[in-house]
Amino acid sequence: MASKTPVGFIGLGNMGNPMAKNLVKHGYPVIAYDVFPEACKEFQDLGAQVTDSPADVAERADRIITMLPSSPNAKEVYTGANGILKKVKKGSLLIDSSTIDPAVSKELAKAVEKMGAVFMDAPVSGGVGAARAGNLTFMVGGVEQEFDAAKELLTCMGSNVVYCGEVGTGQAAKICNNMLLAISMIGTAETMNLGIRLGLDPKLLAKILNMSSGRCWSSDTYNPVPGVMEGVPSANNYQGGFGTTLMAKDLGLAQISATNTKTPVPLGSQAHQIYRMMCAKGYALKDFSAVFQFLREEETL
Amino acid sequence: MASKTPVGFIGLGNMGNPMAKNLVKHGYPVIAYDVFPEACKEFQDLGAQVTDSPADVAERADRIITMLPSSPNAKEVYTGANGILKKVKKGSLLIDSSTIDPAVSKELAKAVEKMGAVFMDAPVSGGVGAARAGNLTFMVGGVEQEFDAAKELLTCMGSNVVYCGEVGTGQAAKICNNMLLAISMIGTAETMNLGIRLGLDPKLLAKILNMSSGRCWSSDTYNPVPGVMEGVPSANNYQGGFGTTLMAKDLGLAQISATNTKTPVPLGSQAHQIYRMMCAKGYALKDFSAVFQFLREEETL
Amino acid sequence: MASKTPVGFIGLGNMGNPMAKNLVKHGYPVIAYDVFPEACKEFQDLGAQVTDSPADVAERADRIITMLPSSPNAKEVYTGANGILKKVKKGSLLIDSSTIDPAVSKELAKAVEKMGAVFMDAPVSGGVGAARAGNLTFMVGGVEQEFDAAKELLTCMGSNVVYCGEVGTGQAAKICNNMLLAISMIGTAETMNLGIRLGLDPKLLAKILNMSSGRCWSSDTYNPVPGVMEGVPSANNYQGGFGTTLMAKDLGLAQISATNTKTPVPLGSQAHQIYRMMCAKGYALKDFSAVFQFLREEETL
Amino acid sequence: MASKTPVGFIGLGNMGNPMAKNLVKHGYPVIAYDVFPEACKEFQDLGAQVTDSPADVAERADRIITMLPSSPNAKEVYTGANGILKKVKKGSLLIDSSTIDPAVSKELAKAVEKMGAVFMDAPVSGGVGAARAGNLTFMVGGVEQEFDAAKELLTCMGSNVVYCGEVGTGQAAKICNNMLLAISMIGTAETMNLGIRLGLDPKLLAKILNMSSGRCWSSDTYNPVPGVMEGVPSANNYQGGFGTTLMAKDLGLAQISATNTKTPVPLGSQAHQIYRMMCAKGYALKDFSAVFQFLREEETL
Incomplete structure (x- = not known):
């Protein structure tokens, strides 16, 4: 288990918190970030690395999950001054589980692709209870050949992972x-x-x-x-x-x-x-x- | 079979026609009326008695089913100049399978009760196909102790007969x-x-x-x-x-x-x-x- | 002034009360009825005759105005057991200022015509204030040759009396x-x-x-x-x-x-x-x- | 008249065409651009300078009017690779008469301000006819002290120029x-x-x-x-x-x-x-x- 490669997790709110914990439970070293530092504390105690910005997460992990409350937050985390794209590595897999406008998902995907990385949208259904129990449903949009890689991570947090088509179709x-x-x-x-x-x-x-x-x-x-x-x-x-x-x-x-x-x-x-x-x-x-x-x-x- | 008592049927349109035929198939002598005489002809050939008015039906049958296109038609058939109520016998059971305003069903029920007879509303779901196949669903409103008597007839035409409560609740x-x-x-x-x-x-x-x-x-x-x-x-x-x-x-x-x-x-x-x-x-x-x-x-x- | 012929008024509620008072002010002897006897008391003091039923009003006045809260009330006042039509005189002019379903206005008009009298619908706009000030607007439906007769009365209560067409068009x-x-x-x-x-x-x-x-x-x-x-x-x-x-x-x-x-x-x-x-x-x-x-x-x- | 300073005009479609012509009529030298070169030809014949990009317009004129079909077009013209902001001069007055999302107007205003210039939104009412006749209504949002400068230009094209408040309120x-x-x-x-x-x-x-x-x-x-x-x-x-x-x-x-x-x-x-x-x-x-x-x-x- 210790040999698993680290996974970044950005956005540790009501939903993100139990989702990230399920990744920890499955043995993934988690690289965490949240705009509210208190939200990270609990993860420090669980052995996660806490970072100072989305860019820092991107520097240390090549698979990242984001769980954010709205389209502007997602834009900021990906394309902002200290956003993921500032330091994302080529070939990284970025999975956004926020529920946002599918047009914004497509914009983000384009920006990510330009950096040589892969973006998938994977919003969830099922609330906080399902997030805790690890039986969320993920609806996933993005390039089909990357779906298996995404699924490996998402099945740690959900019982149902459905491929919906090109980027934006998850949303x-x-x-x-x-x-x-x-x-x-x-x-x-x-x-x-x-x-x-x-x-x-x-x-x-x-x-x-x-x-x-x-x-x-x-x-x-x-x-x-x-x-x-x-x-x-x-x-x-x-x-x-x-x-x-x-x-x-x-x-x-x-x-x-x-x-x-x-x-x-x-x-x-x-x-x-x-x-x-x-x-x-x-x-x-x-x-x-x-x-x-x-x-x-x-x-x- | 021949010993069954006759059943009146008023309204032999798209739905009423196959419904009445199913009564005939189950051995009920049918007393038929429709405002368009041609609609009755087929039933004459099947051995039904064809009458000149709803009142005539009421004179010859103490169980009557009505299947009419709208509230005004139903009012006319029950309370019109040659309507059922002109000659209805005490204790008769009148079942209206039309889909009409439940407030009109209640009005008709009151008028019928004044004559010492019983009124139930029993609209159907399932279209012409279900009417032919005899598997309509009937939703029945009226006095509960009369429900069994109604059900006996309605099961000849439908596979599902549900008691819904007082008059109007079927509608x-x-x-x-x-x-x-x-x-x-x-x-x-x-x-x-x-x-x-x-x-x-x-x-x-x-x-x-x-x-x-x-x-x-x-x-x-x-x-x-x-x-x-x-x-x-x-x-x-x-x-x-x-x-x-x-x-x-x-x-x-x-x-x-x-x-x-x-x-x-x-x-x-x-x-x-x-x-x-x-x-x-x-x-x-x-x-x-x-x-x-x-x-x-x-x-x- | 004393030579004016009496006018019936049925329905002395929030609106009917000030309307009827304006008729009194214009010198019309008023024959009043309301289902709540207290509503009539004030009119007795003003010299109006108070009666026991709409039928009684119809017996004593050949021009009647009705102002009622809903379609069922209007039906009752016109066609009920003690309704206007029980004793209406031929040639009477019946003006209904209630706001009701135009289809009900048409039904009432038919029933009134059968008795040889005339029915017009004349609902008002402008609330209690306009009723008191006598500047309501009346929208009138009915036979055009009777419009002048109606207008004579309605102008005592309103500043604007508009002819709209056949019965029901006022509503x-x-x-x-x-x-x-x-x-x-x-x-x-x-x-x-x-x-x-x-x-x-x-x-x-x-x-x-x-x-x-x-x-x-x-x-x-x-x-x-x-x-x-x-x-x-x-x-x-x-x-x-x-x-x-x-x-x-x-x-x-x-x-x-x-x-x-x-x-x-x-x-x-x-x-x-x-x-x-x-x-x-x-x-x-x-x-x-x-x-x-x-x-x-x-x-x- | 010849001494008037030039005015840029970007977007010479159904509405922009007659609007820009009215500027010409009022003696303003027009610096024109449209994404479809044919749209500019007519203006060349009228003596306007035709440029290759919004940036070129910004280089030659410090007052610019834009009239574009949608939010994405406006973003492109202002902030795109060859957009106005690439070469806008400090103190320039940029007036956008497009009808777009007020939130986009605010975004553009921020970007313009960063360059030391001024942005106002000034959408119109009145269609092509009013644009030709020069009697459009302009609803203007932006810094109040710049309103007079904007009004000077807009009155060449409209009969009614209303100040609505801060940026975005015109929209x-x-x-x-x-x-x-x-x-x-x-x-x-x-x-x-x-x-x-x-x-x-x-x-x-x-x-x-x-x-x-x-x-x-x-x-x-x-x-x-x-x-x-x-x-x-x-x-x-x-x-x-x-x-x-x-x-x-x-x-x-x-x-x-x-x-x-x-x-x-x-x-x-x-x-x-x-x-x-x-x-x-x-x-x-x-x-x-x-x-x-x-x-x-x-x-x-």
Whole structure:
């Protein structure tokens, strides 16, 4: 195990922290960096080398994973004044697991290629829990012959690593899934609410939908109505799960991608607006299935 | 078999015709009526008694099934000048399989109760094919103790008979399912379209969605993108299936129910508008999954 | 003045009360009825005759004005067990100033015609203040040769009486205006909010819009942003004005009319949903321009 | 006149061509560049100097106007390999009249400032006709003390030059106006369509709206219904005017700005989708008021 070559890891936040730990567990020497030095401390104790900049990471590791909150952060880490590209070695493999605009992934890939290195986008699905348990799903875009090399690292952190196509398609797959998820969730919430107001028992209605053509993951696995299922956020006052503010972020990326490709997304666009309004009305940190609560309140005079 | 008591059947259109035939096959003497006399001729040849009005049907049969295209038709057949209620016998069981506004079902139920008879709403899902094959699903609303009597007849025409609650809940369940179906279908169509424009292979994208949280009946069983699945309308130029104009009708009923109960249905409302625009743009008779085609066309200058 | 023939008035609520008083002021003997007897007391003191039912009003007056909160109320007052039609005299003129579904207006007109009387729909715009001041606008639908007779009465209560066409078009005009108003108001609110977040001064932005193609009544006469104009509800914490719950009601009527005529109204439909959500979020009694407040809140984590 | 100092002009397309000609008419020596050499030829004949790159323009003129189709073009012209910034002189005044993302305007302003020059965004409203007639409206963002210098040039091309605030607010004002315009136009189109289907005469309905709270520029100055007004695109089969594809572009910019500032724009977002669908359905080159035609078509089976 000790003979494994080091892996760089940049971005040790809520998601990056448990992901990097899983690399350590699998015996990889980790070269760590985070813009907040405190985030690195824990890794120092675990034997990781902590560096002063993304450039320093690139100097010491030729395989690097980045996990950052937004497109501007990713640009800074790759192409900034102390960015990876300042010192990246030829032939290095750079894997970005951030969820960002696929157009930005393509830009970064071009810049990386110019330096003779390889870039892949590999955003994840599954939240902090899956990151800890090491069973994230990775959706990977990039040159196909490098996929095996990427997979070797990603399987330390996830149970499912899917090749999606050229650079940017990992992001595209994630954005697409989450857009359809948001639409189905809002649709399920408003349908359940309408059914209840028309006199249907919510459990019975869920059962009917789930054996019919209205069935979807939001109705049969993650039902947003309290009392219909156990072990889901709706059974726990919408705590835990996938936060409304994160869903709003992903829907914003979908909007930008759709705008740039001139693709009509009438319901995706409306779903974005609804999650945006929810954020403004105090739901930012609740699970995104709280849209049921947002829509159901009785009118009061 | 000959000893079975007669069953009235009013409304022998695309759906009513094969449904009534299945009653005949099960040995029920059928007392038939349709506003278009030609529609009855076939049943005369099958040995059914053909009558001149709904009232006449009510005089000769104490179990009646109605299958009509809209709320005004249903009102006319029950409460019109020659309607069922003019001659209905006490204790009769009247089952309405039309898809109509649940508020109208409740009105009819009240009028029927005043005459000492019983009314149940029992709309169907599954189109003409399921009607012929006798495997429709019936969603039934009404007094629970009468459900067994209704089920005896309905199982001759359907494979699935679900009790939903008090009068109107059969309609409510159907409307709710179809609203969520429309939302998921449009969502699937725009998601697939966006993914394709972002460089994803449609089959691969469908596979990713179907193993993720974006999964829904429209993505895994009835995918709207040509080439992704076989045996669905999208594989056959959107012929057959469930027509856009019928979906628009059901979404209109959902809108009216939501308006009357002051229920916010932001995506259901938008789905209604999209199917309405499709009807105006020549898609009325195509399967409702043709929304993919409606949204995907390239812009041309 | 004393020689004027009596006028019936049914529905003495927030709007009906000041309207009927203006008839009294103009010297008309008023025959009054309201479902809540207390509502009539004040009119007794003013010398009006108070009756026990709409039928009684019809017995004593051959010109009647009705001002009721909803379609079911209007149906009851005209066609109910003690309704106007039980005792209406031939040649009577019945004017309904309620805001209801135009399809219901047409139904009532048919029933009234059968009795040999005349029905006109004449909904108003302008709220309680305009009702008191006698400067409401009436939009009138019905047979054109009766318009002058209607106008004689309506000018006692309004400053503007517009003939719109056959029965139902008064309702249609009102519903159409309010739908476009709601769309423009929400549009103005979201535009002002976006501009402010992009660094524009709200007063300057309003000025630019008002001299450009974005100009509308909601931007130049009733701006929803506090501080931009004086003497409007936004300058007074959205008190007074036209309540959100009333706007939601009118948008519901627009939806039902659009559904019944198969007319696509994508933004009208979304506007309905937004006012519906506002009602559920505590804005029911605020002026409808409070949509600016509903949309603007900052996201808080 | 001959003593006037030269003005650079980059981007001689549909709009830039007549704008630059108006500078020539006012006696300014023009230093011209366009990516398509043919576009410059006409200016050579008019006595302008034609250059090989934006950098060359910057070398010869210290006041430059740019008029480009999109954000990427603007970035290239300013910061590209042969861009303005390669040779810009200290103290130069660079005015960008392109309609682009205000965030990009801010980026460009920063880069320009670093070189010791001044950047202002000054997008226009009014189409090719107004550009020819020299009565465009300019909405200007940038440092206030430079506004007079900019205004001197812009008044040669426009009749209305409005100072909006810091850099980016010119774009913001334009985007905001056009978003509200699109919302009002679609709203007017669907309202007129609904009114017509409910039996109202379109001219009468327009008159009622225009004297009521539904009044907006789209109803009273640019009515989308053929036969209501003369001299507008709806009177001429929607030819001329402001193309649907241009409106879709501006709405895309509004979406991106709203997404980046987390501003809910529910109707603006839906308006974007509708113009996007119209582009895909063959309306790209028609005036944006053709949305009436898009929505009104009768359903045909």
